[in-house]
């Protein structure tokens with residue numbers, strides 16, 4: 163498959179083999195979230211955003227596996243160094259501080275220690291120097307919460323309307339997007355909620371979401387000494403997704419971000435940012451937080467890193483051993499290597515600039531297409547969203563795109579996410595946007 167010339171080529175999707183495989187899979191699998199008839203055949207050709215399904219259809223994948231495949235399929239920047247890696251057993255290692263290297267003091271392929279070193283480098287502008295690795299995004303957030311509770315001895319956590327932080331019992335207590343995530347489950351107590359002021363070119367004066375009112379904000383009133391309902395000394399963490407993911411690719415207004423930053427300074431709050439979906443170059447900066455006027459104390463990352471990571475200043479972490487741990491607390495050697503190589507590739511190949519430039523092109527093309535039933539096109543870098551008038555319009559557009567060989571994924575109520583790989587080319591942007599526009603118009 164030649165990345166410079168390949169195009170989606172679909173006969174029927176899902177084809178017969180895909181239907182059979184999906185039904186075979188569901189004889190064993192608990193119902194989850196991924197509900198396409200798309201079955202990737204990883205023994206068949208795949209490169210960049212292109213892959214082949216079980217029926218031989220060639221598809222263009224603009225989901226990047228919800229951001230967890232940041233460099234596309236079979237990227238040589240990941241695969242070539244890994245080719246030097248001799249498979250060993252075990253690949254998952256027993257605990258964060260089980261020390262391992264792949265080649266003495268100067269290993270050819272970075273492992274968990276190499277990933278931590280790179281993460282410290284990538285967060286040094288926030289003064290962070292310490293990492294706890296885990297397996298998933300939920301674990302990264304869960305451990306961020308744990309260290310914040312431990313560090314501050316506070317009992318309150320503050321979350322945002324529309325938030326999604328994972329599916330463990332701890333993280334789901336912070337979720338404020340779809341009720342399906344939380345219904346009937348017990349929750350950790352003392353979680354307060356603040357509105358999340360989504361950017362509609364609004365300012366503090368024009369805000370309609372309820373975060374700003376008169377000359378103050380919900381959060382400011384919550385924490386106001388004497389009149390507020392939460393004592394700032396009892397706040398363990400304010401937890402924010404710099405861009406809300408599952409909640410609908412909601413980007414905060416600049417004034418919201420500035421108010422969060424100001425209140426964190428005024429009240430000495432521990433700000434935990436959930437960069438599980440938005441981090442590692444997706445928005446054209448290493449962290450989506452880098453776009454905004456707040457300074458995180460703890461970053462939770464995962465997806466593009468292939469393992470979970472909780473990053474903070476050393477003093478925010480407990481000193482006592484066994485306060486944090488997990489059998490697979492370093493994720494796994496291969497996952498950590500992929501995460502580390504991804505960070506190397508982002509730097510070496512200027513992928514932040516590529517994400518910014520290609521993302522801008524995509525936004526402009528989508529806006530210029532002036533598509534029927536589309537109410538908004540937004541995004542930073544390659545974290546892009548198209549919002550429709552209704553959920554039905556969104557579902558129809560996703561199905562029509564799939565039929566043409568373009569994979570997309572929904573979020574929120576009526577929004578489609580478009581997540582090309584960070585090294586997407588101009589040709590691929592044009593191809594993907596044309597396919598998407600054609601699909602939307604066909605069903606509008």
Ligand SMILES: Cc1ncc(COP(=O)(O)O)c(C=O)c1O
Nearest residue numbers: 298299300326327328407438439
């Ligand atoms: C912002 C955010 N936080 C946390 C999570 C949970 O990550 P995981 O599914 O790896 O547990 C997700 C997953 O979609 C997410 O988007």
